[in-house]
Amino acid sequence: MDILANLAGGFVTAFEPLNLALMVLGCFLGLMIGAIPGLGSVNGVAILLPITFVVPPTAAIIFLAAIYYGAMYGGAISSIMLGIPGASTAVATTFDGRPLALKGFADRALVAAAVASFVGGTVSIILFTLFAPPLADFALRFGPSEEFALMMVAFATFVGLGGDDIPKTLLMILLGLVLSTVGLDEISGRPRLIFFDISGFYKGISFIVLAIGIYGIGEMLWTVEQAKGKVEIAQHTVNFARVLNGIRLLKPTLRTMGLSSLLGYFVGMLPAAGATPGSLMAYGLTKSMSKNPQLYGKGELAGVVAPEAANNAASTGALLPMMTLGIPGSPTTAIILGGMIIWGLTPGPMLFIEQSEFVWGLTASLYAANLVTVIMNLALIPVFIWVLRMPFTILAPLIYVLCLVGGYAPDNVMHDVWLILIFGVAGYALRKLDYPMAPLVLAIVLGPLAERSFRQTLIAEQGDWTVWATRPISAVCMLIALALFLYPLILGFRRRRAAAAAGMEMQG
Amino acid sequence: MRAAELSTAALLAVFSCYLMWHSVALPIGWVEEAGPGGGAFPFWLSLGMLVFSAVIFYRGWRGATPQGGSSEPFIDPDSRGILLVTVLSVTALIGLTHVIGAYASIFLFMLFYVGGVGRHRWYTTIAVAVSVPVILFFFFEIGMKIFLPKGITEPLFYPLYRIFL
Numbered sequence: 001m002d003i004l005a006n007l008a009g010g011f012v013t014a015f016e017p018l019n020l021a022l023m024v025l026g027c028f029l030g031l032m033i034g035a036i037p038g039l040g041s042v043n044g045v046a047i048l049l050p051i052t053f054v055v056p057p058t059a060a061i062i063f064l065a066a067i068y069y070g071a072m073y074g075g076a077i078s079s080i081m082l083g084i085p086g087a088s089t090a091v092a093t094t095f096d097g098r099p100l101a102l103k104g105f106a107d108r109a110l111v112a113a114a115v116a117s118f119v120g121g122t123v124s125i126i127l128f129t130l131f132a133p134p135l136a137d138f139a140l141r142f143g144p145s146e147e148f149a150l151m152m153v154a155f156a157t158f159v160g161l162g163g164d165d166i167p168k169t170l171l172m173i174l175l176g177l178v179l180s181t182v183g184l185d186e187i188s189g190r191p192r193l194i195f196f197d198i199s200g201f202y203k204g205i206s207f208i209v210l211a212i213g214i215y216g217i218g219e220m221l222w223t224v225e226q227a228k229g230k231v232e233i234a235q236h237t238v239n240f241a242r243v244l245n246g247i248r249l250l251k252p253t254l255r256t257m258g259l260s261s262l263l264g265y266f267v268g269m270l271p272a273a274g275a276t277p278g279s280l281m282a283y284g285l286t287k288s289m290s291k292n293p294q295l296y297g298k299g300e301l302a303g304v305v306a307p308e309a310a311n312n313a314a315s316t317g318a319l320l321p322m323m324t325l326g327i328p329g330s331p332t333t334a335i336i337l338g339g340m341i342i343w344g345l346t347p348g349p350m351l352f353i354e355q356s357e358f359v360w361g362l363t364a365s366l367y368a369a370n371l372v373t374v375i376m377n378l379a380l381i382p383v384f385i386w387v388l389r390m391p392f393t394i395l396a397p398l399i400y401v402l403c404l405v406g407g408y409a410p411d412n413v414m415h416d417v418w419l420i421l422i423f424g425v426a427g428y429a430l431r432k433l434d435y436p437m438a439p440l441v442l443a444i445v446l447g448p449l450a451e452r453s454f455r456q457t458l459i460a461e462q463g464d465w466t467v468w469a470t471r472p473i474s475a476v477c478m479l480i481a482l483a484l485f486l487y488p489l490i491l492g493f494r495r496r497r498a499a500a501a502a503g504m505e506m507q508g
Numbered sequence: 509m510r511a512a513e514l515s516t517a518a519l520l521a522v523f524s525c526y527l528m529w530h531s532v533a534l535p536i537g538w539v540e541e542a543g544p545g546g547g548a549f550p551f552w553l554s555l556g557m558l559v560f561s562a563v564i565f566y567r568g569w570r571g572a573t574p575q576g577g578s579s580e581p582f583i584d585p586d587s588r589g590i591l592l593v594t595v596l597s598v599t600a601l602i603g604l605t606h607v608i609g610a611y612a613s614i615f616l617f618m619l620f621y622v623g624g625v626g627r628h629r630w631y632t633t634i635a636v637a638v639s640v641p642v643i644l645f646f647f648f649e650i651g652m653k654i655f656l657p658k659g660i661t662e663p664l665f666y667p668l669y670r671i672f673l
Contacts, residue, residue: 054652165573171520171560174553178527185534185546192546193530217598224594225587393626394636400598400621401614405644408610409654417602425595432582433513433575451549459543 003129010360013058014368022055022063023365027373028380030070035384036395037078040087041071041315042332043219046211047402049339050409057343058358062365064336065319069121069369072275072312073377076113077384080106080304089275089311092283096296096303103299110381111246112301113308116257118374120309123261124268124316125366132352132363136324139349144453144460145467147326149477151450153484154271154327154442160484161270163277164436172435176443177450179205186448187455200415207338207444209407209416210423214437215331216403217424220396222431243378253305256286264310268317271442274330275314282310316366323359324349326449331438334445342410509578510568517565524557593625609658611641649673 013019033044044067052060075090080097093113100109142150158169182193183204194201250257260282267278286306287296296303318329326348328334340347345355352359407420431437461467468474528551535545536552568576583591597620604613615637623633648654650672658665 051652165564167560167563167567171557171564174557174560175520178524178550178553178557181550188534188542188546190534190546192534193527193550195530221591221594224590225584391626391628393628394622394632396594397618397621398636398640400594400601401617401640401644404598404602405610405614405648405656408656409648409652412654414602414606414657417605421598421602429512429516433509433516434573454549455543463538463543 003133006133006356006360007129007364009357010362010364011368013357013361014062014365018055019059019062019361019365020368022059023066023369024372024376026063026066027070027369027376030067030072031074031077031373031377031380031384032070033067034071034074034087034090035077035388036074037082037084037223037388039071039219039399040075040089041068042211042330042335043087043215044068044071045332045335046208046215047399047406049208049211049335050406052339053342053410057340057345057355058361060339060343061336061358061362062369064339065362065366066369066373068315068332068336069312069366070373070376072121072315073114073117073373074384075311076117076304076308077110077377077381078388080109080113081385081388089279089314090307091276092279092307093304095283095307096298096300099297099299100301100304105299107242108246108249108301109304111243111378112250112253112304114374114377115247115250116253116260116305116308117312117377118370119257120261120264120312121316121370121373122367123258123309124265124313125363125370127265128316128320128366129363132320132324132359135320136349136352139325140353142325142349142473143471144456145471145474146477148450148453148457149468149474149481150325150327151446151453152481153477154446155439156481156484157271158436158439158442160487165434166488168433168435169439172430172437172440173443176210176440177447179210180207180444180447181451186452198415200413200419203411205419205444206410206416207335207441208410209419210444211331211335211338211441212403212407213420213423214427214431214441216399216406217420218427218431218437220399220403221424221428224392224396249301250305253302256302256305257309260286260306260309261313264313265317267310268314269321269329271321271327271329271438274318274438275311278314278317279307279311282306319366322347323351323362328442328445331441334438334442338445509575509580509582510571512582513568513573513575513578514565517561517568521558521561521565524554524561527554527557590625597621597625605657605659607659609661610656611645611658612661614641614644 014023029048030041030044033039034041045064048067049064052063055063071087072089075085075087076093076097079085079090079093080101083094083098085091085094097109097113100106155173158173159166182201183191184202185192191202263282263285264275264278267281268274283303283306286302287293290296290302315330315332318333320329322328322333322337326337326346328337337347345351345358403420404417407416408414427437457467468478531547531551531554534547536547537545539545564573567573571577597617601613601617604616618637618640619633622628622636623630648656
């Protein structure tokens with residue numbers, strides 16, 4: 001019953017006035033950011049992270065988690081009303097949400113999305129509450145060699161499961177790791193990689209600068225290019241009776257909600273997978289299990305429910321490895337992890353012992369944020385639709401200004417602001433060529449930790465590399481990592497052989 | 509697209525050589541009593557970057573990646589103009605911040621983007637261009653005690669400091 005007592009304590013923390021106020025504000029901002037086409041949780045968290053440095057860590061993480069949560073709900077709004085995914089995590093919501101809206105059932109789709117998100121969120125927070133403490137307990141046994149091996153698994157998932165071009169994925173991981181070494185070398189205390197002798201590089205390249213550049217400026221450049229034509233907002237009428245009716249219609253989809261939540265949660269824990277593939281998988285699974293798969297894509301309510309339950313569940317799933325192991329499960333949690341380091345906390349198992357108020361305050365606030373968001377979402381639908389009507393030529397410059405000012409705020413140097421612009425333009429160009437951005441961000445956050453655990457291990461073992469094969473937990477992690485790295489190679493080889501065999505048959 | 513794919517891979521290769529050249533300033537091998545040298549991590553990883561950028565270049569050359577075999581333009585010709593204007597105006601915004609400070613630059617930037625690019629009515633433009641810096645001022649300087657750069661416009665803020673701080 002330890003968990004219940006801790007959770008009760010957490011609720012006391014979560015309901016402190018400052019925390020509660022930030023949670024409500026975070027949910028609201030998250031919903032807005034999520035509703036804006038192109039911007040999702042990762043952009044919101046990246047752009048707003050700098051302003052959390054003035055409040056205590058618990059309040060700060062509650063704020064960020066609320067934004068994370070709100071954005072997951074908000075993504076559905078623009079998917080349904082505009083037919084443009086509010087974020088990549090809500091792509092699958094457009095498949096059936098948009099047809100429903102065009103048939104005049106926008107309210108049903110919106111209600112389905114909100115309720116499914118609530119169920120997905122709640123299921124996953126319960127799982128988080130149950131799994132996090134034992135996993136953290138287990139992780140307490142980890143030394144530097146295990147930490148390093150675990151990070152290898154995280155990077156390997158991008159290669160094995162990421163689905164992007166593999167040389168490009170590997171290049172981005174390495175680039176992130178190398179950029180994280182800029183500045184003073186922690187162990188020898190000497191400066192390294194000071195480009196062009198610019199003194200701004202002595203303090204290193206902060207992951208915030210990279211994240212704001214890529215997910216702020218880069219993303220907006222991308223959206224500017226994509227959003228050429230005018231978008232059409234679906235008609236809608238929302239009132240209390242229609243909302244109640246919408247909820248009633250959801251009864252047959254309860255099973256879908258449950259299954260999708262579980263699926264999303266487990267996919268969300270993997271660094272390379274996360275909410276986008278989770279929601280697509282849930283959609284696919286629901287469609288294939290349905291008695292009438294031909295109705296999907298034409299406005300089936302279960303087709304909205306499945307991805308929305310899954311993407312919210314995945315966002316909490318990604319928090320689990322971040323909090324217990326110090327390995328973020330998604331780009332958004334990678335940014336939150338970086339924030340925690342700046343707030344002076346060490347993510348990982350010790351957090352549960354040394355900062356239990358922080359952990360349980362966050363957990364409790366997730367329950368509360370989920371409830372606040374679903375109510376706010378249903379009540380404020382007209383407000384979000386108004387936001388969607390805001391002309392892009394006002395929204396875009398506002399976001400540029402926010403990115404630059406937000407990038408200046410943490411360290412008060414213009415050097416960072418210039419870097420944001422450079423990363424933004426470079427990130428936009430690389431993204432157009434299908435270089436994946438998530439491994440880059442994860443690598444720059446994990447880079448300093450990876451290098452430290454790598455060097456500590458080798459120092460402790462006097463240069464004996466076999467330590468990663470002889471310590472059991474490390475060995476298992478390294479084997480998993482190796483399998484994930486090799487998986488696409490084997491797959492490609494088999495495919496080529498199959499193709500060759502097929503070619504032979506054709507000739508014969 | 510093909511040209512962009514190949515030149516990006518080439519640029520990344522050059523960049524990884526540059527990183528390696530910087531890394532060797534510190535020991536990249538084993539240092540007695542201190543483990544791997546400070547340059548080891550960046551050096552060997554940059555070497556990996558060089559290898560993978562070569563692989564990407566080779567695959568792009570053979571047309572094995574979608575971009576390598578694509579003859580579409582890298583940037584849609586219809587949006588090339590707006591992208592260029594956006595990047596240049598943001599660059600000007602940052603550059604001007606050094607001279608006339610953040611608030612004045614943001615005012616000019618909003619004026620340009622909302623009025624010039626967006627062609628909104630003049631009163632909308634003025635309202636946005638004035639309210640954004642004012643809100644930012646209250647949020648950062650008064651609320652969070654973070655002082656944005658002001659350049660030569662610093663004296664204009666003295667009376668405001670006297671009132672609010």
